[in-house]
Amino acid sequence: MGAVVERDGSLVRTHYGTHGTVGHTGPAGDDLAELIRRQQDLFAARHKPIEWKVYAHDSPLLGESLRAAGFVPGPERSLLVADIADVPSPEVLRPGMRVRHPLSGERERLLRRAVTTPEQRRPLSEMEADGTGSEMEILVLEHDGRILDTLWIERVGATDFAAIGGITGPRRELLQAAAAWAEWRDLRVFRPRTPRYGVPVRNVS
Template sequence: MVDTAALLDAYDERMRMPGGAIPPGTTHEHDGPLVRIVGPHMGRIRAPRDVGVTGSELDLLIARQRDYFQARGQAVEWKLRGHDLPADLPERLTAAGFTPERPSTVLIGFADRAAAEPVLPDGVVLRRTTDPDDLRRIADQQTEVWGFDCSWLTDVLASRIAADPDQIAIFVAEAGDRLACTAWMMYQPGTEFVALLGGTTLPEWQGRGLYRAMIAVRAREAADHGYRLLHVDASADSAPILRRCGFHEITTSVHYQWTPPDSAA
């Protein structure tokens, strides 16, 4: 039996706050219990499970983050988990103008159990890359699948490589001149965790095992580097595949996003 409560405790202790090398052009600023991540694309707020303030004091804390990024003319997201405290934090974020995005399922898997030789459809080549042209193609592929502009991803991935190439591994599954599936992973230094990110498959290639192959190759990479646990914030489409690969649900997460009025118009 897997102790999911222990996995949740480990996640809360080690995966809440940003760690490792800070990418060029990004800063981390502390405001009370929060870490404000200020970068070129959009701002991000990370917090412990319990922010430790309530009522009007919490409203002021939220407003300071919104107003900070309003002065920058930049959007900001606040990542909230389903077991976070205080319980009325979602309502207070909404009252401050933050809008919840679609919820994700937070799952944890064991690298040694998920690691395997990836099984690929005929004609598909899976490879690791740091090539700048591939980074642009990854952003284009993600834009095509998700239906909104992901061009910023090129710079995000490049900055992660520049900060520390040993903390990120990027994979593409290529079919001819098309990136059928793209994914990457971020090692969390000083912990036993690796975050699995991206995991996006072109519609015509979905259902053919590419997402599962990306899980297998990244799990193997994590295990080879001595990391034990894999973390994913999974969409409704991805969560069932991860469960079949032995991942365990520990909570949910929602990004609450605030966008400057001029940008939203």
């Protein structure tokens, strides 16, 4: 929602309000230099930076070709995937503690704190700017009215996955709440299925 998705052979371009990404569903093809140049030209015409997703199972030639075209490698990440059914049920919270949605007046404070959070898959400000709407959720853990930590999660395209964009502290309560959102959130307005998997992401630098 709020993004334009285009297919180009095995490539998928996604144009957000702030940037664009390129992913692929199969081999990128033989003429990598021409393919990469075409994507750069398309995004340059829209005056947007481009991010190209590269995975460990991709041919090393793809990474080499991207670097030769001027791409700069970002931090490496590993995926931690859990079936929602395997996430433990919510624990009984301590007295005075609860998980809730943020209030409108708390938004700026949460954004400032999220900026300093290490090992993010996707910044909270970017997720909000791209307008994922009801396909995303922000959860806060508070104790006696004081916010302890925050987590943000979103549906990953038309897949069965929900990805945790970031979490400001190691809080099992927030992970359990995120799994519950991914399992029970009614997304039928957009797609008939609810996500079966949660995907936290961390850096491995």
